[in-house]
Amino acid sequence: MGTHGGGSGGRTRVGRYELGRTLGEGTFAKVKFARNVQTGENVAIKILDKEKVLKHKMIAQIKREISTMKLIRHPNVIRMYEVMASKTKIYIVMELVTGGELFDKIASRGRLKEDDARKYFQQLINAVDYCHSRGVYHRDLKPENLLLDANGTLKVSDFGLSALSKQVREDGLLHTTCGTPNYVAPEVINNKGYDGAKADLWSCGVILFVLMAGYLPFEDSNLMSLYKKIYKADFTCPSWFSTSAKKLIKKILDPNPSTRITIAEVISNEWFKKGYQPPRFETADVNLDDVNSIFNETGDPAQLVVERREERPAVMNAFELISTSQGLNLGTLFEKQTDSVKRETRFASRLPAKEILSKIEAAAGPMGFNVQKRNYKLKLQGENPGRKGQLAIATEVFEVTPSLYMVEIRKSNGDTLEFHNFYHSISNGLKDVMWKPEGGIPEADEIRHRRSP
Template identity: 50%
Template sequence: MVILKLGNSPTEKDEGIMRLANYEVGRTLGTGSFAKVKLAKHVNSDQLFALKIIDKTKIFHLNIAHQITREIATLKLLKHPNVVRLHEVLASKTKIYLVLEYVTGGELFDRIASKGRLKEAEGRKLFQQLIDGVSYCHNKGVFHRDLKLENVLVDAQGNIKITDFGLSASPQHIRADGLLHTTCGSPCYVAPEVLANRGYEGATSDTWSCGVILFVILTGYLPFEDRNIAVLYQKISKGDVRMPKWLSSGAQNLLRRILDPNPLTRITLAGIKDDEWFQQDNVPANPEDEEEEKENVSIDEEAFSIHDAAHTSPESSTLINAFQLIAMSSCLDLSGFFEKEDVSERKMRFTSNHSAKDLIAKIEDIGKEMGFRVQKKNGKLKVIQENKAHRSLGGLSVAAEVVEISASLHVVELMKSFGDSSVYRQLCKKLSDDLAVAPSQARVNSEVGEAGEKS
């Protein structure tokens, strides 16, 4: 791999074909917020490549230059059959060009979306390749942190290729406590410990994401899904997955061990490789850097001008993702993340900055003040009001549960089992008025997007 500095952008030849150094640039394969990918052919070998064209102005505006630098530096290290290969890097005054391996089969996401779940043997083969590639990355000190179906490509032979390392982390991003701390990734695939905002291990969180991918491959749908991000968080934190009956016991057992919400007891990649179901017909790949001479190529910072002070100002906005908003609970009302349900329709949720212990005590006190009988069991409360005048009406029964979102934010969920809706509404109003996040805390001057550690 070589790095070239170009004076200008791609030139157009007389016959109308775009030319970039030794490549003829063809049709567009895909577009994103700051880059587009085009098909490119090497003029000497006729080999096809995927040319990722990155607009410098856009990455300066989005303040994500560090992600581009990270992706290039990471891809330089990785030479594995199941990881997309970076062949060459080019740069002009306005663009950065990554010459990448061309994977003809598209995203695994599109394959599942169009054809549905895969047969177990076929799905296992893809999962074996995924684990092989991710394990190799970890051995190189690279943690992907955004593993999902969209970032897994399939080639013409049906083999997978892991791509998009823009949010990856390496040992230099690990803090003094030995953990990573940036909350990033795609919501449905993110591990519970990443959302908890207390630090996490990159290898363990990647393992969880691999488990979500396996679940989708074998079932055709996500294990955790909800249109409201905080409700989705609840589901992920509990890790309560319903396994379809058609899955073999071996697949179900492995999925349960991977989708364990406790990172300390979750199975490791080494454990997955030793699993009986995983080992069936497994043929591990040989990393290509064991067979080839290692390339020692440094990034030409001057050519890329990624860290150009002229394009960076104190006013540049830092992009954060939705889960980081949850972590900012001391200054933000997150009630908008929750589904809006009429309390007469049985369920209500609101956020609170009180501790879980205080919330349980306050719910108990308010319930008793309003004449309810309160029962406590397994960390949950049941608020009961018996109708002595009309016992046939059954009175009112409300279940209350407190779920931790972050150290300073909790969700209170109230669910009516049966009873008078008007009394239920009175109880919900009293609890939310006394315990919910104050409206004055609802102001924050941030944008929602992706974030990574600053280099």
């Protein structure tokens, strides 16, 4: 990779990394694309708000989990490279994975063939088993945490950061802040104190079911009825599951953790073993100085990094642009897929950046959103509580060339389906803003022809 766009404006530098677009955000953290300016390597950086972390008395736990995560090197677990801190933020530098979410495959195909589902399940179990052997539990395994790299290998994210998805309430107990309990083991919902390994395996069982069925084993619009189904493990396998797969899933989705199958037993199960390849990986010396220094009470200012930025829309380099698209087919880059509900969507525009944002603001206003503006970003916050909390939307404008902008609209909170409806309504108001390439993008067809045999 050349060092493209190094000096151009609109970029934030943190240490030796240049920050790019936001890849996702949650309660405690947001994840941004970044580039190591010295090596040209692309990474993802998770940015935590120090104040929130301190407020929740999670420092010891996070320090422990980050240290453990640095020691973990496994082909199916996202690598953590280093940790930095500024006055207000903690930066966790991680491996960037560009193949999208595993569940996007289901969204486009309905469900996976049993052999394919088994292949991903084997990789998931490998990752989970390895982390457990190092004393790290995930506690929040769900589809968003299952990513694919460019070769289609499964990578589990957010291992060891379970402290961030937990909140310590006034009663001093850990409570899971799960938006949907669909993947969560009954004993976790029950808050009875639980075995992390058993709970993680339950989530793996639900994931396996969804991969093969194309829908969730436990579904109910009423939360209490949903809990009841989970407590009783009240589910039915579809007819197309093989008998041995049904048997295994029944053993994993056992509501009683003490009789539930163990991971070791899963690995020796006949259905699981078919075509199984044990993981190959290296162990290496890892240095924990950076982790210790950012949690250093004396807070030596020499250790801190500074965020520096300039005022203008962030410029998007070619690699980032391509990495936002599935594969290298640039044609799909600015088209929204209608069949699957994505948590982000994007379009191109020829209008000046400021004008794009005021048009989005104007379109969102009447739909009952509060709008906050900063730099070339908008935050839209829904006023009425939706199915999974208020719908919140983040919008950002990127400069692709001086006269072409890419606009990304991303759900940062709330229900994906609600977001989809919002996008449909707002896109009607933005027809004059969106730019459609005439007759597709010639280079994209060029690439496609070269790739097809």
